[in-house]
Each structure stands twice: as structure tokens, then as C-alpha cells.
Amino acid sequence: MMKLILNLICVYLGTIGFGIIVNVPKRSLNASGIVGSLAWLVYYLYFISFGGYVGGSLLGTFTIGVLGMVAAHREKMPVIIFNTPALVPLVPGGQAYQVMRNLAQGNNEMAKFYLLQVVFIAGAIAAGFLIAELFNQLLYKFIKRMGKIKSN
Amino acid sequence: MKDISERDQLVIETCLLAGKIMIENGSEMSRVTDTIDRISKNAHVEQARSYVTLTGIIMSAGPKVGSQVIAIERRGFDLEKISVVNDYSRKYGAGLITLHQFYNRLKHINEHVKTFPFWMQVFGAALVSGPLEIVFRGNLIDFWITCLIGIVGYIAYYAIDKYLNVQFISEFIAALLIGIFSILSVWFNLGTNIDDIIIGSIMPLVPGVPITNAVRDVLSGNLVSGPARGIEALMSACALGIGVAVAIKLL
Numbered sequence: 186m187m188k189l190i191l192n193l194i195c196v197y198l199g200t201i202g203f204g205i206i207v208n209v210p211k212r213s214l215n216a217s218g219i220v221g222s223l224a225w226l227v228y229y230l231y232f233i234s235f236g237g238y239v240g241g242s243l244l245g246t247f248t249i250g251v252l253g254m255v256a257a258h259r260e261k262m263p264v265i266i267f268n269t270p271a272l273v274p275l276v277p278g279g280q281a282y283q284v285m286r287n288l289a290q291g292n293n294e295m296a297k298f299y300l301l302q303v304v305f306i307a308g309a310i311a312a313g314f315l316i317a318e319l320f321n322q323l324l325y326k327f328i329k330r331m332g333k334i335k336s337n
Numbered sequence: 338m339k340d341i342s343e344r345d346q347l348v349i350e351t352c353l354l355a356g357k358i359m360i361e362n363g364s365e366m367s368r369v370t371d372t373i374d375r376i377s378k379n380a381h382v383e384q385a386r387s388y389v390t391l392t393g394i395i396m397s398a399g400p401k402v403g404s405q406v407i408a409i410e411r412r413g414f415d416l417e418k419i420s421v422v423n424d425y426s427r428k429y430g431a432g433l434i435t436l437h438q439f440y441n442r443l444k445h446i447n448e449h450v451k452t453f454p455f456w457m458q459v460f461g462a463a464l465v466s467g468p469l470e471i472v473f474r475g476n477l478i479d480f481w482i483t484c485l486i487g488i489v490g491y492i493a494y495y496a497i498d499k500y501l502n503v504q505f506i507s508e509f510i511a512a513l514l515i516g517i518f519s520i521l522s523v524w525f526n527l528g529t530n531i532d533d534i535i536i537g538s539i540m541p542l543v544p545g546v547p548i549t550n551a552v553r554d555v556l557s558g559n560l561v562s563g564p565a566r567g568i569e570a571l572m573s574a575c576a577l578g579i580g581v582a583v584a585i586k587l588l
Contacts, residue, residue, distance in 0.1 A: 188475070195468030199540075202464025206491075206541055207363070207414040208452050225472070263423050265364060266416045269546050273465065276545030279473045279536045285578030286532070289585050311552035 189229070196225040196274045204270035213266050216256045221271035224248040228275060238277075238302065242309040243316075245275050250317020268314075277306040344436070345402040348380045351440045352387065353407040355422050356394045358446060362415040365550050366391070366559045372426055376439075379430045391562040412569070414546075418450050455495075462491035462541040470537025474530075479537070482528040487538035490515040494542055508542060508576040515539055516584020535581060542577055544570040 200221030204214050228245035232238070253267040280302045287296035352373045359369045370389050377385035377398070384399035391412070397404030422443070429439045442449065453461070466487025467480050490511045497507035519534040528534050547570035554563030 192472050195471045198464045198468040199472065202461040202468070203541070205453050205461030206458055206465065207416050208418075209416045210420050213420075261427075262420050263364075263368065263416075265368070266420055269363070269414075269416060272546060272549060273540070274469060274472055276540075276543060276549075278469075278540055278543045278545060281543070281574065281578070282532070282536050282539065282581065285582050286585060288578075289582030307548055307552065310549050311556060314549070314553055315556050 192229070193222050193226065197222045199274055200270045203273045207269060209266050209270060210262065213256075213260055213262055216260060217267045217270045220249060220252045220256060220267050221274055223252060224271055225274045239305050239309045242275055242277075242306045243313040246272070246310045246313025247317045247320075249275075250314050251320060254317070254321045272310070275306075275310060277303045280306070342402050344380075345382055345398045346405075347436055347440060348377055348382050348385070349396050349398050349402065349405050351380075351436060351443065352376050352385070353394055353396055353405055354440065354443045355426065356387075356389060357407050357409055358422050358443065359419050360389075360391065360394075360409050361412055362418045363413065363546075363550070364419050365557075366554050366562045367557050368419075369394075372422065375430065376426055380436060389562075391565045415450070415452070417452070418446060421446060421450055458495075459488050459491060463488050465541045466490075466538045469540045470533055473536055474533040476530055476533040479528045479530060479533050482522050483534050483537035486515055486518045486522065486534060487541055489518055490538050491541050505572055505576040508573050509580045511542055512539060512577040512580025513584050516581040517588065520584065520588045539577060539581065542573075544573045544577075548574070 197218045201214050201218045204217050209217060224245045227248045228241040231241040231244050235241075249268055249271045253264045253271065256267045257264040280299045283299040284296050284303060287293070287299065355376060356369045356373050359372065360366075366389055370387065373387045373389065373394075373396070374385075377387075382398045385396065386398075387394060387396040391409070393406060393408045395404060395406050425434065425439055425442055428434050429436070434442070463484040467484035470476060470483040471480060493514050494507050494511035497510055498504065501507060515538050516535060519528065519531050519538065522528040522534065523531050547566055551563050551567035551570055554566060556563075
């Protein structure tokens with residue numbers, strides 16, 4: 186439990202740090218940090234209960250997509266401002282590094298193993314965003330329709 | 338008649354400039370197309386057509402006005418500028434600013450947008466490297482040295498990028514320095530695990546976001562810009578990887 190809290194704080198800090206590097210507006214730093222931490226929490230919960238990187242990455246990015254949209258509507262800023270920093274804790278940087286390291290040392294088998302992981306995680310992240318976008322559009326249409334019914 | 342075509346010309350210029358700023362600072366393609374369409378619609382240029390790619394935008398506004406091209410040579414990340422362009426577009430749509438004001442503000446966007454000071458960016462690099470090392474690897478002992486080497490790598494990247502206009506070389510040298518310093522730090526007993534330190538401190542430079550943007554562009558049907566961005570991201574990933582690999586081989 187202590188470890189989880191420590192990790193959450195670290196994810197929050199890391200997200201904010203990346204936000205500073207890519208120069209997001211100051212008032213959106215906190216929101217993107219929160220989005221990042223929640224998404225990582227979803228990823229982590231999936232990972233400890235079911236195992237496997239791919240599903241966790243997919244659900245994590247789905248969370249980023251949906252929460253990013255909510256934050257964007259609240260703060261009236263583009264979604265990308267919240268999505269970009271929040272994605273950083275889910276990026277398969279460790280695996281990508283292992284690919285290069287094993288290639289440099291001549292362990293082609295291990296390099297292939299990690300390369301496959303990187304490809305699958307990148308695909309899962311993209312799919313997660315896509316599903317989130319779909320979800321957002323459906324939700325938007327639904328809300329619009331509800332508004333129409335109410336005004337009638 | 339001349340008045341109308343002059344105004345249309347200004348609309349095109351404004352759209353192109355807005356699109357250029359957005360692509361230069363890391364926006365995805367669908368958002369750029371969306372913004373351009375919205376501006377021209379709000380300006381009542383009904384026949385406006387645009388063709389947006391990662392390296393240039395072409396736009397025309399009907400048969401009477403000449404179409405214009407703008408080239409995009411450099412791409413980086415500055416999300417505040419995207420947000421500001423978005424803001425102006427909204428204001429223009431709501432009728433709060435005129436087209437001339439819109440265009441002038443876009444032209445002087447560098448004076449209006451505040452970037453974080455350099456020490457703050459360095460602090461951000463430290464925040465990305467150290468904490469993410471803990472998240473990925475759970476190695477508490479190497480936290481401080483990872484922060485430090487992350488800072489070194491980011492400063493090297495920033496300094497070289499300023500004087501040399503080839504992004505891949507600055508990434509390569511930064512990764513090389515990160516690798517060398519990580520190995521040295523373990524030799525001198527400042528750190529315990531080379532892998533953990535390198536993974537953490539390379540995080541500020543990793544092109545994870547461009548790769549995801551590339552896949553998103555492809556999935557949304559942008560078959561020209563998506564692969565182009567993918568190549569760009571792959572090149573920087575290779576530059577980083579080769580830098581680290583050379584450091585491991587050398588020492």
C-alpha cells in the first residue's frame with residue numbers, strides 16, 4: 186500500500202515534469218497530473234489483478250482519453266494538453282531500452298522478445314485512444330439528444 | 338470586387354499561419370484541419386479548401402483568389418501555443434476579435450506566449466527522470482543520481498539543439514552522455530543499477546508521444562502525415578538507442 190501511494194505520487198510528479206518540458210499552460214498542470222495518476226492507477230490495478238501489459242495499457246489510455254476530454258471541456262482547452270503529459274507514464278520506454286541494449290550485446294532473441302512487447306503496447310495505446318474518441322463522440326451525441334428531448 | 342478578394346487572401350493567410358503554428362508545436366492533423374475549416378467558415382469563405390500534411394499546407398478560397406502554400410520545416414512541442422491558437426479561433430468565432438487582429442496576434446505569437454524559464458524546464462526533466470525510474474523499476478536507491486543524469490542529458494540535448502539544427506544528432510549525443518555517465522556513476526559507487534539509471538534518465542527524451550500521434554494520424558485516415566511522423570519518431574528512437582548502445586559497447 187505504501188508502495189502504491191509512493192508510485193502514484195511519482196507518476197503525478199513525472200506527468201507534471203513532462204508538462205513543463207512541453208510547455209503546457211500553467212493552470213492545466215495540476216489537471217493533467219491528476220489525469221495521468223488516475224490512468225496509471227487503472228493500468229496498475231489491471232496489471233496486478235489480471236496480469237499482462239497490453240490490456241492494462243489499453244484501459245489506461247482509454248481512461249486518459251475520457252478524462253482528458255472531461256478536463257478539456259471544463260477548462261476550455263484542447264484535449265492534447267491533458268493527453269500528452271498524462272501518457273508518459275504508460276510509454277514503453279523500459280522495453281524500448283531493453284531492445285537496444287540486447288541488440289548492442291548481440292542477444293537477438295531477447296531483443297525480439299522486447300520488440301514485440303513494444304509493438305503490442307504501442308498498438309494498445311493507440312487503440313485505447315481510438316476507443317476513447319469513439320466513446321466521447323457517442324457520449325456527446327447522447328447528451329445532445331437528451332438536451333433536445335428536454336427542450337421539447 | 339477587389340475588396341472581397343483581398344479579404345479572402347487575408348483569410349487564407351490567417352488559416353495557413355494558424356495551421357503552421359499548430360503543426361510546428363505538436364498538434365495532431367485532424368485538429369489542424371478542424372481549426373482551418375472553422376476559421377474559414379466563420380469568415381464566410383464558403384469555397385475554402387485545404388490540404389494539410391505534416392510538412393506543408395495548401396489552401397484555396399474559390400476560383401477568383403490565388404491559392405497559397407506554406408512549408409513547415411521544424412516540428413517540436415509547445416502545447417501552450419496550440420492552446421493559444423485555439424483560444425484566438427474561439428474568440429474570432431464569437432466575434433470578439435476581427436480578422437486583422439487575429440492575423441496580427443498569430444504573427445506575434447512568440448511575444449504573447451510565455452515559456453517556462455530554462456531552470457524550470459531542467460527541473461521538469463529531473464521530475465520526469467527520477468520519479469518515473471521509481472515507477473518503472475522500483476529502485477529507490479538510485480533516485481537522486483537518476484535525477485542528476487536526467488538533468489545532464491536534457492541540458493546536453495537543449496544546448497546542442499540550439500546550435501546544431503539536426504535533431505537526431507543532439508538526441509544521439511545526449512543519449513551517449515547519459516549512457517557514459519550512468520556507467521561511470523555505477524563504477525564510482527554513486528548508483529547501483531546501470532539499466533535503471535539509464536531508463537529513468539532517458540525518459541525526458543523518449544519520443545513516445547510522437548509515436549502515438551503517428552498511429553492516431555494513420556487510424557484517422559491521414560495516410561501521408563501519419564507514416565511521415567512515424568519515421569521521424571523512429572529516427573529519434575534509433576538515435577537515442579544507438580547512443581546508449583555505443584556507450585555500453587565503449588565502456
